[in-house]
Amino acid sequence: MEDKKVKNGDLVLPGDYLGVIEEFMPGEGVREENGELYATRAGKVRINPEKMEISVEPVTDTPPLPKVGDVVLARVIEVKPQAVIVQLLQIEGRENDREIATSKLAGIHISQIKEGFVEDITKEFK
Known part of the structure; x- marks a missing residue:
């Protein structure tokens, strides 16, 4: 496990280590593997301290995908x-x-x- 801590706004690539499941819940653009969290897309790290959630916001303008509940x-x-x-x-x-x-x-x-x-x-x- 790496000891480099990611911060809000850091630029990451797919596969980059983000932390452990004990620190954060995985949000969008993040996958959990054996208790460790990794980026699934290139983008900026976003940490939500209220939810204790980490996500990766895409830096490229990606076409939107409809989700359940969207109008x-x-x-x-x-x-x-x-x-x-x-x-x-x-x-x-x-x-x-x-x-x-x-x-x-x-x-x-x-x-x-x-x-x-x-x-x-x-x-x-x-």
């Missing part, structure tokens, strides 16, 4: 009897100048449209 703006491509096909345009609150870094097409099944029974999917989407 995504999309264009309806096709309305089928049991699903709607949409084209993902952007993630709300993220930079408008970068495209989403994943497949641009997604499906919304009729069972996921709203709570309760959906009698006619065309009344929900057009």
Whole structure:
């Protein structure tokens, strides 16, 4: 184990040693291996003292990836009897100048449209 302590704002590369699990919880851009924490991407170290969490913030402008809970703006491509096909345009609150870094097409099944029974999917989407 190395004795070099990383500090907030330090630039790290994938595989760089960041500390031990007893010091910090691994955040985004950090993996734990046998109790030791390593960077999974190039970026700046961010230490959150309240959560005792260490993460690596990317220094390059990476395209956003949608996560569960994100609000995504999309264009309806096709309305089928049991699903709607949409084209993902952007993630709300993220930079408008970068495209989403994943497949641009997604499906919304009729069972996921709203709570309760959906009698006619065309009344929900057009």
